[in-house]
Ligand SMILES: *[C@@H]1O[C@H](CO)[C@@H](O)[C@H](O)[C@H]1NC(C)=O
Ligand SMILES: *[C@@H]1O[C@H](CO)[C@@H](O)[C@H](O)[C@H]1NC(C)=O
Ligand SMILES: *[C@@H]1O[C@H](CO)[C@@H](O)[C@H](O)[C@H]1NC(C)=O
Ligand SMILES: *[C@@H]1O[C@H](CO)[C@@H](O)[C@H](O)[C@H]1NC(C)=O
């Protein structure tokens with residue numbers, strides 16, 4: 001009896017050891033499902049299904065995060081733009097050709113590696129292993145050093161120590177680090193950090209694939225000329241930064257001599273690249289690096305109808321007559337959603353977009369003068385001989401949201417992306433911008449006063465009604481009681 005229990009105990013213990021030891025690996029017949037996680041051998045990183053904070057309900061992702069950090073911090077996501085909705089029937093598994101794939105509930109592949117496994121003797125005998133560096137590596141079970149695919153070659157928004165951001169000199173492929181589309185949405189967003197496509201030894205921040213908005217400056221061997229704070233090494237933390245340039249590839253990599261340092265570089269949704277390290281004592285991420293420092297340098301950094309002003313206390317504000325589309329995001333420093341109108345335009349209420357001259361609805365929209373504004377790039381020049389003609393041209397087109405006149409007449413249509421304020425007088429491409437608003441939003445406008453009068457009158461009316469009703473009620477009560 002006793003020996004039976006002992007045997008069972010030993011068996012269970014062995015089983016546990018087996019499970020624990022297997023838990024860093026996905027292999028044939030050992031998929032990863034909801035509720036399970038891979039954990040790296042030193043228990044630094046974990047991998048499994050998760051839902052990002054602030055994400056859409058019913059959108060599940062397969063990702064890697066810090067195992068020992070309570071604050072949810074994904075560092076890599078497999079199915080960035082193909083979330084699965086049925087995690088309980090989805091699984092991460094090895095395919096017959098030896099690749100790693102995420103299967104959704106219908107058995108369709110939501111994401112997979114695309115490794116060339118034709119050179120492997122037994123393709124269905126590959127394994128995917130999560131390492132303590134946060135790297136997920138696919139290799140033959142028999143030879144872990146024959147890397148077929150690794151997540152470090154497919155950086156998401158986070159560049160971990162030991163990872164590379166590289167340029168392949170054979171294929172010309174440049175590996176960028178892409179921001180999330182929004183907090184809660186890991187789909188590749190608009191901003192990327194990558195090596196300079198021209199081949200210069202520097203990083204560039206690129207918006208929308210083409211527009212470079214910040215450069216580190218060339219690497220001198222010790223630091224970047226435009227970002228001297230990123231240096232080859234720095235004493236106490238044992239931080240090292242290295243540039244490698246050979247016939248195959250060029251890349252930067254960085255690391256820490258002290259392997260307990262928990263650090264990550266992130267291409268943030270704000271368009272800034274940020275360096276964070278984990279402070280155990282406060283249980284929080286500490287921001288130690290952010291570029292570009294000037295919010296106005298990030299294209300669309302304050303979103304639609306957001307206003308940036310370098311040196312201002314708040315990074316972004318909404319233009320007058322607008323409020324944040326998502327106050328929660330705005331409050332947490334994520335401005336990319338931009339702003340929405342407080343009061344709808346009269347003109348735009350007509351879905352046809354054209355001005356209904358019969359009812360003169362367009363006359364109820366007005367223009368707010370904003371001084372010291374940089375003219376956004378996407379203005380359209382129209383022929384207009386005076387500021388009055390320019391205003392009429394904008395007024396007459398319901399899709400026109402602003403105009404400016406500096407001997408040329410500029411019209412802007414649709415959303416105005418990130419207005420920049422606080423530009424001094426006399427600068428070319430800057431001046432007074434006239435923003436279309438519902439008349440009620442224009443300070444001092446008659447309709448505003450009229451609206452206030454109406455509100456006051458309404459409030460007075462309600463007060464009178466309440467008083468009158470109370471008197472009536474009281475008198476009827478009185479008559480009842482004293483009958
Ligand atoms: C950290 O470094 C120490 C000493 O070099 C080593 O024993 C340990 O395994 C390392 N830990 C991790 C998680 O890499
Ligand atoms: C895949 O690898 C094999 C040998 O390992 C090679 O002959 C073949 O060209 C490779 N295929 C591709 C598409 O790279
Ligand atoms: C290939 O590997 C799989 C999984 O380990 C195994 O079931 C199968 O028998 C192997 N096939 C050959 C031909 O070795
Ligand atoms: C394992 O893979 C590495 C890298 O591809 C190779 O150099 C080595 O010879 C392989 N070892 C065996 C035993 O096949």
Ligand SMILES: *[C@@H]1O[C@H](CO)[C@@H](O)[C@H](O)[C@H]1NC(C)=O
Pocket residue numbers: 199200201218
């Ligand atoms: C940076 O390096 C590239 C190539 O090495 C060179 O062509 C370019 O002039 C350098 N830029 C500056 C500003 O020194």
Ligand SMILES: *[C@@H]1O[C@H](CO)[C@@H](O)[C@H](O)[C@H]1NC(C)=O
Pocket residue numbers: 190208
């Ligand atoms: C990105 O670029 C494309 C084509 O150049 C353009 O159509 C699109 O509007 C741009 N998107 C943003 C968000 O700038």
Ligand SMILES: *[C@@H]1O[C@H](CO)[C@@H](O)[C@H](O)[C@H]1NC(C)=O
Pocket residue numbers: 349350351352354355356359361
């Ligand atoms: C909207 O425009 C159409 C065509 O211009 C016009 O027939 C219609 O009366 C307008 N509606 C309003 C509410 O102004």
Ligand SMILES: *[C@@H]1O[C@H](CO)[C@@H](O)[C@H](O)[C@H]1NC(C)=O
Pocket residue numbers: 375406407408427428429430
């Ligand atoms: C008017 O603005 C445009 C566009 O920003 C600029 O190129 C031009 O120099 C400005 N003209 C004057 C007279 O300031």
